[in-house]
Amino acid sequence: MELFKSWVAILTIIMFLIGCSSKDTLNESKEDKEVTISYASWNVGTEEEKNIERLMIEEFEEKYPHIKVEIDDSIPNEKWNDGLAAAASSNKMPDVFMLSQIPTGIANEWLLDLTDLAADDEDFAKVPEVVRESATYDDILYALPAGQQFLGYFVNKDLFNQENLNVPENGLNMNEFADSVRNITNIRSGQVGLNNPLAILDWYPAAVSETLGWYTYTEEGYHLDSKEFINGLNLTKNIVTNNYSFESLTDEQKSNFNGENPGEVWASGGMGLVWDGTWALSNYENNLEFDWDFIGIPGGRTVVANDYMGISKTTKHSEEAYLLIKWMSFGKEGYLKRIETAVEEDKVLNGLPVTTDEDVLDAYFEIQDLPGLRAAYENLEKGVIEPVKAVPGYVQSRWEAPTGVGIEGNPNANIHGLLEASVEGEIKIEDFISQINKLANLKYQEGNEAIGQ
Known part of the structure; x- marks a missing residue:
């Protein structure tokens, strides 16, 4: 299967689109005031690798020379939430950071309300509705998409x-x-x-x-x-x-x-x-x-699995932080630059466009022309979010909550274990599904209560 087309043709199209979209964005009147944004993400790799995320940060700093991005590598990838908690307790919270689960960030009061920042942003309005809704709780936007699959x-x-x-x-x-x-x-x-x-x-x-x-x-x-x-x-x-x-x-x-x-x-x-x-x-x-x-x-129906980024409540540079996330993820100009950079630097284009913008999608499908992927984008209006990072208590409701029911080799199977046992014929699901449903909803309720809902 030939997915990749002529680089020259691709770059010609992308450069034209970037030129048409470069009238961005958010309060560029602040360009005379230099600021530094700290940025914590599990996908930036090492300085030696210089993956596409680091290249995109360099392009951002070139586009906005008054904003310096400082990569914060103090948060351990394998214990992300613990690292964020430690940073918060020592008043060293990154301005911008990836989120393992949005509800955890809300419950710990790490997250800035982004509703006003995104309200009049044309690029954010083109983020698929199901994705925007997944990061909104009681009409408050707490996170922004940071990659889409x-x-x-x-x-x-x-x-x-x-x-x-x-x-x-x-x-x-x-x-x-x-x-x-x-x-x-x-x-x-x-x-x-x-x-x-x-x-x-x-x-x-x-x-x-x-x-x-x-x-x-x-x-x-x-x-x-x-x-x-x-x-x-x-x-x-x-x-x-x-x-x-x-x-x-x-x-x-x-x-x-x-x-x-x-x-x-x-x-x-x-x-x-x-x-x-x-x-x-x-x-x-x-x-x-x-x-x-x-x-x-x-x-x-298209199943969407997103990463999310938040902005710290303690940041002194909320607009610049928002601008950075937008560039790295859902902004039109940023994603077109990502495609251009991937082609020029021979880097993997990690993640799908988090937008319904036709120019961006046309540019993307110049290099990735799977018919089924095009159809998935056409069906995004009825998309489904994979909820592990967005729904309160989901890990407990889907997998980990103990049921009190014994199965072979486990005197107190969790929800996943009980469902798996029913698939394998060890138990009759009809005998336990009401109990499982009540337990899953209890954990959902507890998750909502933890974030004040």
């Missing part, structure tokens, strides 16, 4: 064509999805439908209902006792029981495959669909030797 399935088009089967495309319905997974599976020939069946539990409700989100989430809470969730669990169970997923196979069955893990089996061409994120695009382009595409989830 889509979640969903990638398809091995060659494998389906080889078997004379219809190639799944973005927007396929649920029956077509199930048929594709089943029909492509041939264990003896080293072919299997997909990798991770448990992902279905999360996306299925949103795929069959316009009112439910990821894992049945709505603003009112979870609806795990709904027919949508039960049907998704039963589909997952069917895929596991019939050995349509690599991770549910026995070791003997796996010996038929060219690869020891799902990633290797996918890369070798033995898997029809793989659940992954668009962060894998560069890896796939460089390493896969078959024709592939991104098809998202059945039904066509």
Whole structure:
């Protein structure tokens, strides 16, 4: 698959668009006053690597010579929230910082109210609505998007064509999805439908209902006792029981495959669909030797997974801090510069455009022309947020909350363990789903109370 076009043509288009958009932004009348912004992010790499994030910071300083950006590397990547808490307690909070979870930042009173800063920003207005809403609590904007990815399935088009089967495309319905997974599976020939069946539990409700989100989430809470969730669990169970997923196979069955893990089996061409994120695009382009595409989830709703950045309540330079995040993420001029820099410096273009701006999307698709990815952008108006970084208490509601129910090898299984046991046939979900739903909503309520909602 040829995703990358002529660099000369790309740069010509991008330079033209940058010239048209360079009349930015926010109070450039302050250019005579030099300020320093401290910036903490887990994706800046090292000085020696000089990845695209560091190059973008250099471009920002060139664009705004009165603003110096100082990278704060005192926050450990593996203990991000602990590092931010320590910085806050010692009055050394970075002006701008990545957020593992927005609710944690709200509960600890780290975050500046950004509502007024973003109110009249044309670039922020072009951030997908579902993303803007995900960072807004009680009508207060607490965070800004700092990178965007889509979640969903990638398809091995060659494998389906080889078997004379219809190639799944973005927007396929649920029956077509199930048929594709089943029909492509041939264990003896080293072919299997997909990798991770448990992902279905999360996306299925949103795929069959316009009112439910990821894992049945709505603003009112979870609806795990709904027919949508039960049907998704039963589909997952069917895929596991019939050995349509690599991770549910026995070791003997796996010996038929060219690869020891799902990633290797996918890369070798033995898997029809793989659940992954668009962060894998560069890896796939460089390493896969078959024709592939991104098809998202059945039904066509786009699943959005974002990073977020916040501005410290203690900052003395809120407008400059906002301008920096905008440049690094959702601003038109900044993202066009990111594309130009990636092409000129031969760097990986990490992250999708966090905007619906047509000029930006046209420039992006000059270098990344996957049909399924274009379709995903067209469907953003009915997008679904993957809620781990935005919904209060989600980690407890989805995985970690203990249920008090004993299963084999665990006298007090957590929610995830109980759902997995039901998929594997160890328990009947009907006996426990009401309890699980109540517990998930209790943790959601507790999460909301922690941030004053």
